[in-house]
Amino acid sequence: MAATATNNPLLQATNRGLECTAGGFTIDPYQSTRISVITHAHADHARRVAEVYYAAKSSVALLKKRLGDDIDIRGVEFGQPFQLGDTSVSLHPAGHVLGSAQVRVEHNGEVWVFTGDFKRDPDPSCEAFELVPCDTFITEATFALPVYQWQPGSDVAAEIWQWWQSMRAADRPAILFCYALGKAQRVLSELTQYTDLPVYLHGAVTPLTDIYRQAGVSMLPTCAVDIKDKRKCYNGELIIAPPGASGSRWVQRFPKAGTGFCSGWMRVRGNRRRRGYDRGFVLSDHADWNGLLRTIEETGARQVLTTHGQAGALIRLLKERGIDARELTTRYNADGESDVSDAV
Amino acid sequence: MKAFSQLYQTLDQTTSTNAKVAAMAAYFNNATAEDAAWAVYFLSGRRLKRLIGASLLRRWLAECSDLPEWLVEDCYANVGDLAETIALLIAKPSESENSMTLAEQVTALQALSGETEDLQKSIITTWWQTQDYSTCFIVNKLLTGGLRVGVSQLLLARAVAQHADLPRTVILHRLMGEWTPDTSFWHALISEDDGSADISRPYPFCLASPLEDEADALGSIEDWIAEWKWDGIRAQLIHRDQQLFIWSRGEELITKKFPDITDAIGALPDGMVLDGEILPWNNEGVLPFSELQRRIGRKTVGKKLLSEVPCVFVAYDCMEHNGQDIRQQPLYQRRAVLTELLSAYTNDLHLSKPVNARSWQQLAELRGESRQRLVEGLMLKHRNAAFHTGRKRGQYWKWKVEPYTVDAVLLYAQAGHGKRSNLYTDYTFGVWQNDTLVPIAKAYSGLTNKEITTLDKWIRKNTVEKFGPVRSVVTEQVFELAFEGINASSRHKSGIAVRFPRIARWRQDLSPEDADTLAQIQQLITTKDN
Numbered sequence: 001m002a003a004t005a006t007n008n009p010l011l012q013a014t015n016r017g018l019e020c021t022a023g024g025f026t027i028d029p030y031q032s033t034r035i036s037v038i039t040h041a042h043a044d045h046a047r048r049v050a051e052v053y054y055a056a057k058s059s060v061a062l063l064k065k066r067l068g069d070d071i072d073i074r075g076v077e078f079g080q081p082f083q084l085g086d087t088s089v090s091l092h093p094a095g096h097v098l099g100s101a102q103v104r105v106e107h108n109g110e111v112w113v114f115t116g117d118f119k120r121d122p123d124p125s126c127e128a129f130e131l132v133p134c135d136t137f138i139t140e141a142t143f144a145l146p147v148y149q150w151q152p153g154s155d156v157a158a159e160i161w162q163w164w165q166s167m168r169a170a171d172r173p174a175i176l177f178c179y180a181l182g183k184a185q186r187v188l189s190e191l192t193q194y195t196d197l198p199v200y201l202h203g204a205v206t207p208l209t210d211i212y213r214q215a216g217v218s219m220l221p222t223c224a225v226d227i228k229d230k231r232k233c234y235n236g237e238l239i240i241a242p243p244g245a246s247g248s249r250w251v252q253r254f255p256k257a258g259t260g261f262c263s264g265w266m267r268v269r270g271n272r273r274r275r276g277y278d279r280g281f282v283l284s285d286h287a288d289w290n291g292l293l294r295t296i297e298e299t300g301a302r303q304v305l306t307t308h309g310q311a312g313a314l315i316r317l318l319k320e321r322g323i324d325a326r327e328l329t330t331r332y333n334a335d336g337e338s339d340v341s342d343a344v
Numbered sequence: 345m346k347a348f349s350q351l352y353q354t355l356d357q358t359t360s361t362n363a364k365v366a367a368m369a370a371y372f373n374n375a376t377a378e379d380a381a382w383a384v385y386f387l388s389g390r391r392l393k394r395l396i397g398a399s400l401l402r403r404w405l406a407e408c409s410d411l412p413e414w415l416v417e418d419c420y421a422n423v424g425d426l427a428e429t430i431a432l433l434i435a436k437p438s439e440s441e442n443s444m445t446l447a448e449q450v451t452a453l454q455a456l457s458g459e460t461e462d463l464q465k466s467i468i469t470t471w472w473q474t475q476d477y478s479t480c481f482i483v484n485k486l487l488t489g490g491l492r493v494g495v496s497q498l499l500l501a502r503a504v505a506q507h508a509d510l511p512r513t514v515i516l517h518r519l520m521g522e523w524t525p526d527t528s529f530w531h532a533l534i535s536e537d538d539g540s541a542d543i544s545r546p547y548p549f550c551l552a553s554p555l556e557d558e559a560d561a562l563g564s565i566e567d568w569i570a571e572w573k574w575d576g577i578r579a580q581l582i583h584r585d586q587q588l589f590i591w592s593r594g595e596e597l598i599t600k601k602f603p604d605i606t607d608a609i610g611a612l613p614d615g616m617v618l619d620g621e622i623l624p625w626n627n628e629g630v631l632p633f634s635e636l637q638r639r640i641g642r643k644t645v646g647k648k649l650l651s652e653v654p655c656v657f658v659a660y661d662c663m664e665h666n667g668q669d670i671r672q673q674p675l676y677q678r679r680a681v682l683t684e685l686l687s688a689y690t691n692d693l694h695l696s697k698p699v700n701a702r703s704w705q706q707l708a709e710l711r712g713e714s715r716q717r718l719v720e721g722l723m724l725k726h727r728n729a730a731f732h733t734g735r736k737r738g739q740y741w742k743w744k745v746e747p748y749t750v751d752a753v754l755l756y757a758q759a760g761h762g763k764r765s766n767l768y769t770d771y772t773f774g775v776w777q778n779d780t781l782v783p784i785a786k787a788y789s790g791l792t793n794k795e796i797t798t799l800d801k802w803i804r805k806n807t808v809e810k811f812g813p814v815r816s817v818v819t820e821q822v823f824e825l826a827f828e829g830i831n832a833s834s835r836h837k838s839g840i841a842v843r844f845p846r847i848a849r850w851r852q853d854l855s856p857e858d859a860d861t862l863a864q865i866q867q868l869i870t871t872k873d874n
């Protein structure tokens with residue numbers, strides 16, 4: 001086989017997804033395709049559009065839950081290369097959510113890595129990020145400004161615990177809005193350092209939490225909120241719900257509740273105020289500014305392409321440092337964290 | 345500083361007014377008189393003179409954070425607040441090393457004035473680097489003069505009253521006007537008897553509620569006094585110790601801006617306080633509000649402007665007569681006093697004359713003339729009403745001719761179409777729901793071209809976030825919106841839909857806390873449905 005694609009980029013953002021012609025597959029496709037490699041189970045990355053799905057073994061249960069039990073999915077061990085077309089592909093932990101993977105593609109001695117979504121901070125609910133050296137690094141850039149810097153998750157969990165305790169003292173329910181996949185389980189896991197009290201879950205959070213539990217992630221005990229049970233009193237209880245539930249009828253069940261929101265966007269006060277929650281907890285499953293810069297540097301990549309968000313500043317800075325950088329137009333956004341645009 | 349920055353955080357985080365009052369009262373219980381005085385100063389929305397220009401601070405920030413200046417600018421544009429940007433980029437996550445009290449910190453800030461730039465820089469950047477996030481944020485806010493706490497004067501007064509165990513109205517009165525935040529001010533504020541006789545101090549204004557029911561539900565028209573609701577600057581005129589003071593409702597001393605009024609009324613008796621409206625008024629009668637705006641904008645008023653836009657004071661009420669506070673007397677008696685007082689004046693001091701009608705029906709017809717008369721509608725005041733403090737339902741009603749107007753805060757802006765596509769001309773406005781501004785209306789029209797350009801510039805400078813063509817802006821600008829109707833709507837986040845919204849006026853005299861609440865607007869719907 002001749003190396004036909006030497007002048008073509010190994011991975012290209014097309015209207016199908018992040019397409020690899022040499023390998024005959026698409027990463028995180030958004031339009032129908034035959035073979036796909038899926039970085040993780042968030043909705044902007046995992047869609048039911050492929051005939052065959054390759055993904056990390058630990059994300060198979062989550063993907064089946066989201067895309068359907070009948071998908072043709074092949075669970076792959078992290079770090080084990082497999083052949084697709086003319087390319088050698090391997091998956092490496094991205095540290096974003098359970099089973100989240102970076103995709104490494106090698107072809108004719110050239111190595112490209114797509115991070116999917118990733119973070120560097122320790123997270124007891126998923127595999128730790130692994131650095132993968134490469135020539136071209138396609139990185140998410142959700143929080144690509146220096147104002148976005150994270151405190152350790154365990155510190156944020158301490159703040160959440162404090163808030164929960166203050167709500168217990170005030171005899172009010174505490175509703176914590178978290179993205180249903182990943183953030184909710186991370187919080188449940190981090191909180192085990194401080195308490196063993198049970199936590200109540202919105203219906204959308206329960207099945208995903210069950211999958212985490214089956215995967216051996218240690219978390220606080222949980223029970224489902226039964227909206228129909230009018231007599232149940234939730235005062236002093238912590239309730240975890242997806243952000244979408246905040247404007248809904250569901251939330252009216254808890255008129256006295258204090259509300260909190262876990263997101264990297266909560267770092268900026270304007271976002272906190274505009275969202276109208278009582279408390280904003282700065283907890284993100286994406287790399288912060290320093291995490292992005294450090295990772296880019298450590299990969300040794302000569303070319304950097306960005307997805308997710310407005311990376312203008314990051315790109316300009318990389319260029320000033322002599323790195324070839326540019327933005328890729330994709331349809332990935334930052335999961336639940338990107339809903340900053342709910343204008344009216 | 346720690347106690348004050350914690351107070352700020354608590355106020356920022358809670359939506360409950362009771363919790364806010366409790367937090368402030370707790371602060372006053374533990375604060376020294378010095379600190380308490382400064383806390384009252386800042387909580388009541390007063391600010392320090394700006395010491396250091398924003399562009400200089402941004403340059404120091406770039407040096408201090410080791411980031412290129414353009415990147416600091418990007419961050420600032422994204423965050424929309426310089427004090428916060430600095431804290432986000434530099435403050436330490438851990439405990440502060442700074443253990444200054446609020447008063448000490450303010451003194452240290454004020455001491456910077458007149459120092460060399462190098463010294464200012466080294467002191468300020470050291471603060472930045474040695475403070476925890478929330479202290480750093482507050483110090484920067486004091487430095488840039490932009491600390492907005494979001495508590496109303498009323499809540500603050502409640503907290504001080506709770507701390508001092510005094511009636512709220514006493515505190516409110518003592519908070520009016522100009523004062524220096526020092527220990528003697530604080531002691532006077534919370535003292536049993538008011539020893540300080542500040543002759544310039546105005547009374548808290550008496551505010552009316554919008555009339556939502558039919559007027560005839562108010563009972564016999566005989567019990568009510570109707571007056572035109574003039575469209576000018578609500579003001580208080582004080583004559584004590586042979587000195588004249590004019591205060592606007594925004595608690596600004598505007599005496600010097602209206603020489604035509606002050607010149608004319610020097611002969612009034614001493615020990616007198618009047619409530620009224622400043623209006624542009626020439627030989628033909630009242631002029632549109634936009635004319636008055638020409639006067640407001642100026643620090644001093646030239647001869648030309650004085651002759652083009654002469655102003656008068658139309659008096660509504662008399663709160664002090666012969667040095668006696670007569671606010672508790674029934675309105676009809678106060679009006680008798682007022683009429684007597686003004687009988688000698690014809691030109692520059694007018695009496696707001698009663699609009700007489702024999703029936704509500706007849707009064708409603710007269711109200712129909714409001715637009716031609718350049719008034720906003722009618723005021724209905726109960727004959728026996730006291731001059732109460734703030735807004736209290738039942739005795740003072742505004743019966744505006746415009747069916748619906750609200751004061752709302754600008755939240756988002758979008759570029760217009762066609763020849764306005766390079767200007768931000770499509771606006772989204774919000775009102776308060778608890779501590780949040782919820783969008784209620786989009787409006788495109790109502791501003792003058794000049795206002796549009798000014799606002800466009802402001803929007804670009806104060807963008808918080810961009811999503812596509814839409815920018816969210818710092819919530820600071822208040823506009824009076826007018827619309828034809830309000831309906832309940834499940835499609836809108838706010839639960840209401842307004843018909844034909846337009847901008848009636850840019851209310852630069854109001855701060856976001858003065859904007860209306862969703863609950864007030866929702867009340868308009870329910871009465872409509874009944």
Ligand SMILES: [Zn+2]
Nearest residue numbers: 042096117335
């Ligand atoms: Zn994701």
Ligand SMILES: [Zn+2]
Nearest residue numbers: 117333334335
């Ligand atoms: Zn994503």
